[in-house]
């Protein structure tokens with residue numbers, strides 16, 4: 334199947350196993366950016382969330398605007414009709430030349446990213462359309478240095494990320510490259526993907542170049558790795574991982590490199606139960622239904638700040654990180670509706686980031702969401718995050734709380750033990766509210 338399988342670890346890749354570095358485990362929030370020629374049409378049907386759309390409808394009605402090069406080639410799809418009507422059926426690569434990034438300022442983007450409280454930032458370096466956002470080897474000018482923006486966008490993002498004090502990752506589409514492979518459009522999950530040695534070596538050289546030039550802390554691969562590249566060889570995936578860990582000893586790789594190796598698992602929109610266990614996993618999604626900017630998305634399709642914070646707290650309370658995506662406009666601007674969600678997350682993190690950054694799960698998940706409560710633990714406290722104000726009765730988590738130490742932010746609050754729980758009077762303008770306790774033991 335084309336999509337990532339549950340990776341197994343062949344012996345040849347066991348040498349790469351290592352403990353998950355604390356900088357990643359405790360980060361809580363990362364920010365993704367999808368940006369490419371697809372950001373020029375910025376067009377998809379806002380069909381629904383991955384996981385909620387029947388698979389047989391997904392490809393012809395793909396809500397992922399970054400899949401435009403595929404969706405526009407599917408006979409009779411609304412995207413194909415849109416492409417004919419609005420873009421005269423022009424070749425996809427015209428969008429690369431039309432992409433000017435005229436308002437792009439990497440430091441401005443990273444100022445918004447850093448203000449969310451995120452610990453790391455990951456831009457796409459090559460998505461499935463094969464266009465690279467740096468002058469990657471073998472691309473023969475089909476990249477953003479030679480055409481369109483005429484800029485090394487990855488270099489600009491890397492410098493701005495480091496200047497903002499965040500860790501830097503690179504997303505690389507290893508499993509799909511519609512330009513290199515020249516395959517017909519994908520219409521089913523098990524349609525073919527490039528697996529030959531020529532592509533595997535091409536992609537290997539890209540990953541090595543990214544490592545050598547930008548020293549990323551995260552290699553975020555997608556879909557999987559070409560099978561011919563998994564086998565031992567001078568340009569094998571194992572060689573790329575070996576190079577990575579030599580250059581970046583506390584670097585991490587995700588779980589979409591085929592049957593090889595991973596430091597952390599990933600779930601996409603859907604909270605996969607096989608993935609979201611322990612503390613080495615990340616849930617990723619767009620702020621809306623798409624990763625690439627989709628001009629057809631409105632408020633109803635986007636997470637509000639409140640919904641995004643609940644997702645962040647839920648994910649962290651279960652041991653993971655949230656990787657939330659921004660779909661940049663072709664100009665380089667952050668879409669206004671997405672910016673509002675990001676700013677709201679930052680407001681919340683300035684009040685309650687102490688309950689999620691560096692936090693671990695505390696005890697078992699509540700049986701029900703009435704009322705909604707999530708528990709986290711940091712070195713010095715246990716935190717109950719509730720989404721209501723007024724009198725709240727908290728059931729005791731696994732460890733006994735010292736109700737006399739209850740506080741909301743810096744403010745001490747009265748809490749009294751009642752039958753089987755602790756009653757706290759919750760007042761704060763910003764919800765959800767984290768109530769922090771020391772424990773008796």
Ligand SMILES: CC(C)[C@@H]1NC[C@@H](O)[C@H](O)[C@@H]1O
Pocket residue numbers: 397399400555556601617618624
């Ligand atoms: C999670 C995110 C990186 C998505 N992965 C699968 C892709 O097909 C999709 O466009 C998007 O990049």
